[in-house]
Amino acid sequence: xxxxxxxxxxxxxxxxxxxxxxxxxxxxxxxxxxxxxxxxxxxxxxxxxxxxxxxxxxxxxxxxxxxxxxxxxxxxxxxxxxxxxxxxxxxxxxxxxxxxxxxxxxxxxxxxxxxxxxxxxxxxxxxxxxxxxxxxxxxxxxxxxxxxxxxxxxxxxxxxxxxxxxxxxxxxxxxxxxxxxxxxxxxxxxxxxxxxxxxxxxxxxxxxxxxxxxxxxxxxxxxxxxxxxxxxxxxxxxxxxxxxxxxxxxxxxx
Amino acid sequence: xxxxxxxxxxxxxxxxxxxxxxxxxxxxxxxxxxxxxxxxxxxxxxxxxxxxxxxxxxxxxxxxxxxxxxxxxxxxxxxxxxxxxxxxxxxxxxxxxxxxxxxxxxxxxxxxxxxxxxxxxxxxxxxxxxxxxxxxxxxxxxxxxxxxxxxxxxxxxxxxxxxxxxxxxxxxxxxxxxxxxxxxxxxxxxxxxxxxxxxxxxxxxxxxxxxxxxxxxxxxxxxxxxxxxxxxxxxxxxxxxxxxxxxxxxxxxxxxxxxxxxxxxxxxxxxxxxxxxxxxxxxxxxxxxxxxxxxxxxxxxxxxxxxxxxxxxxxxxxxxxxxxxxxxxxxxxxxxxxxxxxxxxxxxxxxxxxxxxxxxxxxxxxxxxxxxxxxxxxxxxxxxxxxxxxxxxxxxxxxxxxxxxxxxxx
Numbered sequence: 001x002x003x004x005x006x007x008x009x010x011x012x013x014x015x016x017x018x019x020x021x022x023x024x025x026x027x028x029x030x031x032x033x034x035x036x037x038x039x040x041x042x043x044x045x046x047x048x049x050x051x052x053x054x055x056x057x058x059x060x061x062x063x064x065x066x067x068x069x070x071x072x073x074x075x076x077x078x079x080x081x082x083x084x085x086x087x088x089x090x091x092x093x094x095x096x097x098x099x100x101x102x103x104x105x106x107x108x109x110x111x112x113x114x115x116x117x118x119x120x121x122x123x124x125x126x127x128x129x130x131x132x133x134x135x136x137x138x139x140x141x142x143x144x145x146x147x148x149x150x151x152x153x154x155x156x157x158x159x160x161x162x163x164x165x166x167x168x169x170x171x172x173x174x175x176x177x178x179x180x181x182x183x184x185x186x187x188x189x190x191x192x193x194x195x196x197x198x199x200x201x202x203x204x205x206x207x208x209x210x211x212x213x214x215x216x217x218x219x220x221x222x223x224x225x226x227x228x229x230x231x232x233x234x235x236x237x238x239x240x241x242x243x244x245x246x247x248x249x250x251x252x253x254x
Numbered sequence: 255x256x257x258x259x260x261x262x263x264x265x266x267x268x269x270x271x272x273x274x275x276x277x278x279x280x281x282x283x284x285x286x287x288x289x290x291x292x293x294x295x296x297x298x299x300x301x302x303x304x305x306x307x308x309x310x311x312x313x314x315x316x317x318x319x320x321x322x323x324x325x326x327x328x329x330x331x332x333x334x335x336x337x338x339x340x341x342x343x344x345x346x347x348x349x350x351x352x353x354x355x356x357x358x359x360x361x362x363x364x365x366x367x368x369x370x371x372x373x374x375x376x377x378x379x380x381x382x383x384x385x386x387x388x389x390x391x392x393x394x395x396x397x398x399x400x401x402x403x404x405x406x407x408x409x410x411x412x413x414x415x416x417x418x419x420x421x422x423x424x425x426x427x428x429x430x431x432x433x434x435x436x437x438x439x440x441x442x443x444x445x446x447x448x449x450x451x452x453x454x455x456x457x458x459x460x461x462x463x464x465x466x467x468x469x470x471x472x473x474x475x476x477x478x479x480x481x482x483x484x485x486x487x488x489x490x491x492x493x494x495x496x497x498x499x500x501x502x503x504x505x506x507x508x509x510x511x512x513x514x515x516x517x518x519x520x521x522x523x524x525x526x527x528x529x530x531x532x533x534x535x536x537x538x539x540x541x542x543x544x545x546x547x548x549x550x551x552x553x554x555x556x557x558x559x560x561x562x563x564x565x566x567x568x569x570x571x572x573x574x575x576x577x578x579x580x581x582x583x584x585x586x587x588x589x590x591x592x593x594x595x596x597x598x599x600x601x602x603x604x605x606x607x608x609x610x611x612x613x614x615x616x617x618x619x620x621x622x623x624x625x626x627x628x629x630x631x632x633x634x635x636x637x638x639x640x641x642x643x644x645x646x647x648x649x650x651x652x653x654x655x656x657x658x659x660x661x662x663x664x
Contacts (some may be wrong), residue, residue: 048619076621088616091633101630102620109621141634142616158620 001026001197002047002166007058009046018222019058024166028195031208033199034219040201041085043219044170046200048082049075060164077109079165079180083155083172090142095154096124097144099161106162112117124218131187149180150232156187167191168199173207185210205237218241218244261306262289268309268411270379277363280378291598292532299586300496300525305468310410312381315614316340317434319403324428327647329399336404337382338462339412347351348440349392355383355414362416365446365474367500372470376412376444383414388423397426397645406437406464415445419453419481426456428648431492433464438493440468447475447483454482459497461489462655465520472498479505479534486642487551487643489516489524490655499528505539516631517656518551518583525554530567535595541572546632548579555587557602563594572602577609577635579628605629624648629662 002024003217009017016039022031034040040065046053049072060067083233090098104114116124128138131153143151152172159167169188171182188211192198200211208216208230217232218226222239225248226232268282289306290297316335323331326430333341339354354363404411419425433443441463449455465468465517469492471555478482487497501510516524530539545553555574576585589602611629617627636656643649656662 050615056352071624072615072618073621073623073627076619082619084616084619088610088612090610090613090616090631090634091628092637093617098617098620098622098630101626102617102622105626107620162620 001063005059007059007060008056009042009053010056011042011053016053016222017046018076020222020224022217022224024199026197029192029198029211029213031213031216032199032219033091033203033205033216033233033236036203038219039222040203040219041170041239042222044168044199044201045080047168048072048080074086074161077106079124081159081162081164081167083152083159083167083169084223085170085172085174087143087151088153089144091144092144095138095140095142099124099158102158103187104162113222123161127130128158130160130190131156132158132183133157148175149177149244152180153187155185160187160191163191164196164201166197168201169199171203173204181207182210183201184220205233208233220244265306265308266375268311269375277357277377280368282375283368284371284378287369287374289371289625293321296527296556300494300523305494307409307441308410308438308440312337312411313405313407314338315405315407315542317403317405319401322401322403322430322432324399324430324647324651327397327399327428327645327651332384332400332412334382334396334400334402336412338410339382339384340612342384342454347392349389350394351385351387352398353439354384355380355385355416358450359385359416361418361448362446364477365448366472366573367474370498370661372442373444373472373518376414376442376472376586380412380414383410383416386415386417386425386427388419388425391422391537392420393423394425397428397648400427400429402429402431402441402443403434404432404439404441404463404467406433406435406439406466408437409439411439411441413441413443414444417445417447419449419455421451422453423450424454426645428458428460428645430460430462432462433467433471436464436466436636438466438468441470443469443471445473447473447478449475449481449483449512451478452480453478454564455484457485458645458648459485459487460652460655461487461495462491463492465491465493465522467493469495471496472651473500475499475501477501477503477505477508477510480507482506482509484511485513485641486639487645488639488652489514489518490635490659491522492524493522495524496524497526499526500641501528501530501539502533503531503539504533506532506534506536508537510537511642512539512637513642514543515636516543516545516553517636517660518545518549518553519660520551521549522551523554525553525556527554527556529560530570531560531562532568532570533562535564535566535568537565538569539571542639545575545576545585546579546635547576547583547585550580550582552583553585553622555585555604556590557588558590559592559600559602561591561593561595561598565595566597566623568595568598568600570598570600574604576606578606579609629660632660633662
């Protein structure tokens with residue numbers, strides 16, 4: 001589904017990604033871990049198409065189509081979804097209106113008519129229940145006055161509404177208490193199918209107790225330096241990121 | 255000097271041809287008054303020279319007004335066509351007077367400035383006017399809807415309103431200014447509004463004339479104790495628009511709310527000047543003006559608040575926020591506070607910026623096009639002001655005009 005080949009990217013002249021290669025297939029969950037500043041969030045933003053980042057070389061193929069040539073909105077309509085680390089507050093724009101616009105633009109792209117109001121509201125009700133999103137939050141301005149946990153649940157609610165092929169969750173677990181974490185993880189697990197794929201970007205192993213990955217990649221200095229099974233996350237948790245740094249140091253010396 | 259005088263007289267005589275004056279006093283004042291020029295501080299950013307160079311005329315033509323009523327709104331309808339009062343639905347209640355304005359009407363000219371030239375032209379040569387009077391404790395069930403329609407044939411429309419709410423009366427008025435076609439014309443409207451003890455007036459003003467149109471609107475409001483006055487000025491189209499609000503708060507415990515929204519594009523120029531004069535203690539005034547300016551359009555906001563020496567415990571808030579959508583768009587904002595009392599709470603703020611890139615990316619990352627993302631954010635920006643338009647049909651109407659004007663599909 002997603003194939004990233006030797007991807008180099010920078011922001012304001014500062015190199016962040018130094019040759020990422022990653023393949024994600026339908027039905028898989030990949031975890032990307034790494035210390036602060038390793039490039040995790042940059043990778044997530046670059047996949048979603050954030051304009052500030054410059055792709056210097058390499059490619060991102062999504063279902064064999066070059067993603068970097070598409071605008072963020074076109075990527076979203078093709079089925080890419082980014083759950084933001086810091087969901088943006090948009091005063092005056094109602095959550096519901098925002099979602100209706102997004103859903104109908106995606107449907108138009110697929111050659112479908114706008115969803116009927118009744119059907120849309122039924123879908124909202126069903127998907128909001130999945131992440132226990134309060135009724136009143138659906139009608140409020142996007143993320144405005146939401147608690148940290150509500151913002152993250154709102155991200156997963158949007159993901160459920162838009163039903164993406166590839167979801168990238170950027171530190172969705174950061175700052176969540178265990179109850180909120182369980183709700184978010186339940187949402188993600190429920191949405192998982194053999195047709196879609198998920199990339200979970202996280203600093204902490206804890207999330208992976210609830211969203212169990214098929215692969216764990218360790219990102220360091222803009223490169224994937226280690227790939228393993230879910231046990232790698234446990235090992236990282238136990239030994240800390242310094243272990244990776246040391247191991248890398250040894251490799252370099254050897 | 256001689257040339258300026260000739261221009262002034264030429265312009266004035268073109269406006270007033272065939273009309274006898276209603277006020278010799280105003281006519282006399284006119285001799286001393288000049289049109290504002292670039293040295294006139296109050297008109298620094300709004301040039302009237304291009305208007306004064308035109309030859310305009312009054313018109314008896316009456317463009318069709320039926321299509322301009324606000325859909326579904328149950329209202330008392332008053333219609334001006336090219337400045338002529340052509341419809342006046344008499345209220346079904348003898349405690350309410352809605353009638354053609356006469357020079358003999360008490361309180362006429364009691365509030366209007368005599369040293370502002372456009373107001374004085376209106377006083378001297380008004381040809382269409384309406385008088386609205388609510389008796390003591392009369393609550394108007396339906397809003398009064400005033401439609402002003404003007405064509406684009408160099409027409410000059412002078413409209414005068416006198417609105418008096420006696421003690422404890424309550425009313426809602428919605429005014430809509432529209433053009434029946436493109437082309438230059440000029441509306442010079444003056445309102446005198448008296449809100450007596452414990453009375454309450456809510457006024458929504460919608461400006462949607464053509465891109466060549468000139469519109470100068472002067473409001474003189476007098477508030478007595480415990481009164482409540484709210485005006486929402488919504489400017490969605492028009493070539494050069496100048497709104498002058500002058501509020502004299504001359505009683506205790508009054509509430510004054512001035513809100514404005516201006517969404518400009520092309521070469522539009524919109525100038526909102528507000529003046530709130532707090533003469534008595536224990537009052538609150540609140541102003542929120544928001545604007546979005548695209549292309550080469552220009553906006554002006556000047557908000558003056560006076561707090562007189564004896565006007566203690568005043569709370570006066572003022573906020574002006576602008577979004578510039580193009581490099582050639584510009585905004586001139588100037589808040590002015592003059593406070594002579596020592597126990598007051600006053601604040602003002604003005605911001606001018608662009609749309610938040612993070613928010614735009616967030617919307618786009620959900621599949622929303624740039625155009626729709628802008629429309630959503632613009633509507634969100636406007637909502638802060640439009641929330642004060644409390645009648646749902648009026649608000650729906652404004653939103654419909656907005657979508658038409660900016661081709662929003664949402």
